[in-house]
Amino acid sequence: MAYYRPYTPPADPRIVRDLTQQQEELRTRVRLEPLSQEPRFIAGCDSSFPTPETILSVFVVLKFPSLELVEKVYQTSTVELPYIPGLLSFREAPNVLRAYQQLHQKPDIIMVDGHGIAHPRRMGIAAHIGVMLDMPTFGVAKQKLTGVYQDPDVAKGSISPLTDKSGDLLGEVIRSKDKVNPLFVSPGHRCDQATATRLTLACLRGYKLPEPTRLADHWAEEFKKELR
DNA sequence: GCGACAG
DNA sequence: ATCTTGTCGC
Numbered sequence: 417m418a419y420y421r422p423y424t425p426p427a428d429p430r431i432v433r434d435l436t437q438q439q440e441e442l443r444t445r446v447r448l449e450p451l452s453q454e455p456r457f458i459a460g461c462d463s464s465f466p467t468p469e470t471i472l473s474v475f476v477v478l479k480f481p482s483l484e485l486v487e488k489v490y491q492t493s494t495v496e497l498p499y500i501p502g503l504l505s506f507r508e509a510p511n512v513l514r515a516y517q518q519l520h521q522k523p524d525i526i527m528v529d530g531h532g533i534a535h536p537r538r539m540g541i542a543a544h545i546g547v548m549l550d551m552p553t554f555g556v557a558k559q560k561l562t563g564v565y566q567d568p569d570v571a572k573g574s575i576s577p578l579t580d581k582s583g584d585l586l587g588e589v590i591r592s593k594d595k596v597n598p599l600f601v602s603p604g605h606r607c608d609q610a611t612a613t614r615l616t617l618a619c620l621r622g623y624k625l626p627e628p629t630r631l632a633d634h635w636a637e638e639f640k641k642e643l644r
Numbered sequence: 645g646c647g648a649c650a651g
Numbered sequence: 652a653t654c655t656t657g658t659c660g661c
Contacts, residue, residue, distance in 0.1 A: 463651075465652055499652070501649040508651070508652095530650050540650070561650045595661075600650085 427500045435503050439539045445547045446538065448603050451525065451611050455480045458615065459523035460628025461515065461545075463508045464636045466643055469495050471508065473515040474636040476628060477523050481618055483627045490639045491515035501561070502536050505544035512541075513548055525552040525607065525615070527628040532604035532612065534578055534587035536562050546605025553604030554612035555587075556629055560600055565589045568598055572620075575613065578602070588613050596624045 458480045463473040470492055477487040491514045497507040531540030532555035542555030560578070563586045568574035574591040578600060587602030588609060603612045619626035625633065 463652080465651090468653085471652095499651065501651095504651055535650080555650085557650050559650060560648095562648085 427498060427503075431497075432500065432503065435500075435506050436537070438506075439503070439537050439544075442544060442547050443537055443539050446533070446543050446605050448533070448608050449606060450608050451552055451606075453524070455524035455615070457486070457521060457523040458619070458628055459519075459526045460529075460626075460630075460632035461512055461526060462529040462629060462632035462636050463512060464640060465495070466492070466640050471495050471511045472636060472640060472643070473508065473511045474632050474639060475512075475515045475519055476631045476635060477519060477521050478619075478628055478631070480524075483619060483621065485631060487519060487521050488631075488635050489515055489518035490635070491518060492643070504530060505539070505541040509541060509544050509548065512545060516549065523551075525554070526604075527615070527619070527626065528553055528555045528604060529557070529629050529632065531555045531557045531561050531600060532587065532602035532607075534561060534563055534600055534602035538586075540602070540604070542602070542604030544604075546607070550606070552606040552611075554607045554615070555600075555602050555604055556616055556626060557600040557602075558597070562586070570595050573617065574598075585609065590616060592616070592620055592626065593622070593624045599624070599626075 528542035546553030
């Protein structure tokens with residue numbers, strides 16, 4: 417439990433204004449719809465920072481619904497933007513997209529570590545990546561960014577809605593394992609809530625995190641060691 | 645004015 | 652995200 421937040425230098429107001437504007441434009445391209453076909457391959461992606469100035473992004477592709485790992489790739493580059501709540505995608509997406517290009521087996525849908533439309537301007541990193549690739553995506557986050565919800569029952573599989581102040585659905589809060597903190601699942605692009613939730617549940621294998629993100633997390637750690 | 649704030 | 656040991660609970 418954090419009792420205080422470490423000091424963070426204020427972000428340049430001009431940068432914030434410009435990126436927020438770009439985000440509003442990308443927002444007009446988001447399409448929420450059911451998946452056209454059942455996925456045969458699902459990907460997971462995650463980023464970490466081996467050093468404060470280096471970003472490492474990983475992509476894993478699993479066969480669906482067997483969840484057998486079929487490919488894993490990574491990409492590193494220099495960090496050019498600080499973390500700014502609501503603008504995370506501009507810091508991480510560029511490198512994530514380059515990692516995606518390395519894949520030989522392209523997935524049918526991507527599970528992103530972070531939020532989809534459960535974002536102040538409905539443009540979390542999952543939606544951002546989906547629009548850039550024009551690919552189906554949805555987000556699975558460990559912490560809330562925006563919205564209100566009632567804590568779901570402590571039993572695995574319990575779900576409660578995440579809504580904005582107007583009552584609009586932003587995502588669903590899902591208990592992926594008995595008694596552990598719930599996950600925040602929301603559609604990104606070319607995906608809907610039902611699909612995002614269904615696939616998240618279908619990817620659970622006894623751990624808090626669904627396999628795509630869990631394995632992406634795992635390999636990010638392995639690749640990090642490999643770099644030194 | 646005060647609290648919240650993905651990774 | 653990252654730095655970090657032991658420790659409590661199922």
